[in-house]
Amino acid sequence: MPSRLWNGAIAALVVFGLVLQVVITVRAPALPPAHAVGTLSGAPLATRLVRVASFFTIQSNVLCAVVAAQLVRDPRRDGRIWRMVRLDALLGITITGIVYATVLARIHEPKGWEQTVSNAIFHYVVPIMTVAGWLLFGPRPRIDAATVARAAIWPLAWIVYTVVHGELSDWYPYPFVDVATHGYARVSVNAIGVLVVCVVVAAGYLVGDRRLPARS
Template sequence: MSTPARAWHATSALVVVVALVIQVPITAAATGGAFDTPAARVANLFTFFTILTNLLVALTGVALALAPRRRSTLLSVLRLDAVLGITVTGIVFHTLLADLADLRGAEAFADLLFHTVSPIVVVLGWLLFGPRGLIDRRAVLLSLLYPLLWLGFTLVRGAVIDWYPYPFVDVSRLGYPTVLLNSLGITALFLVLAAALLGVDRVLARRADARSARIGS
């Protein structure tokens, strides 16, 4: 992997780190919400799909920057989840959630990094630098475990504490039929994007191989 590719992946991780450094103290100091201690508020921050997905972006970005030739099923699935999850995060946020909160200052900047800058950097990085060949049908199927496990955890936890991180999974307000329908829609989006990434990855891999063959001939 080229130096620009490694730098790009490292930058994607840095975006997440900067956003977390800004957001965590803000969350800890917030008052008036459902959680009454700084520790509880910070712990709850890490139950949001956005935050967990950005952590996957940082983790896999660092892994690719440090060991770009590493290949494993775990890395393939985690990187696919990072790319898919951050794409879904950007789409859902800008279509459903962007107008729900009026954020200012540092919190608005962290929000911009999590929901806009990170998706753009990750998707562009994947298109430009790959790495190619990490996605196959098995990785696509395994990647579905992440959103399904998050959804299951969120619904069970929500039923226990009567709190949900997003309005479209708020069972107390919408009821289970609507929440499950919303969840199926987002899962379908996740699957369609995974299939699209698989197809695009194969096309780009063939082009890269053809280009390498021409250079070597």
């Protein structure tokens, strides 16, 4: 079945990318101590792994892998919680792909084949395949206003976690949440902007879910 093959490929790609990312993280030096935004080196291994898991990009890709794996088992998957997780995967990976391609790609320079490949998987291949898979195979309809509201919980939780973790560790995954540099007022404005973008993207998927042909 094409949808199972497509979603199986998404799940496999994310797992492969995560394996590469773990290898990169393990190889990163623990010394000297470093707290630069987005850096993995300069901390013990456990801390480096926490840093990896703190990236919105990584969390978005993991959500995509979870959803894709479930669709391999059951292409007609449904349920209130599943709808929320599916929409979070869609909005998260859409934002990941757009923001990286338009903003972060200019300042991020992968080094070595592991970084180059994992970067391409997380920021280009999985975003394109996930959105294309939704367009081609659905399942639809699966999104309503309540799902959009529930889907906002994860981005909000990520922002709160990022600020609290940054306050405790003096490390932030992205410049726009760097309280040490910008202060709480500016970061609060940035956070509101992120939530607004998430809701707008989710609303876009809601409209598409209602207007595109049903797929189940």
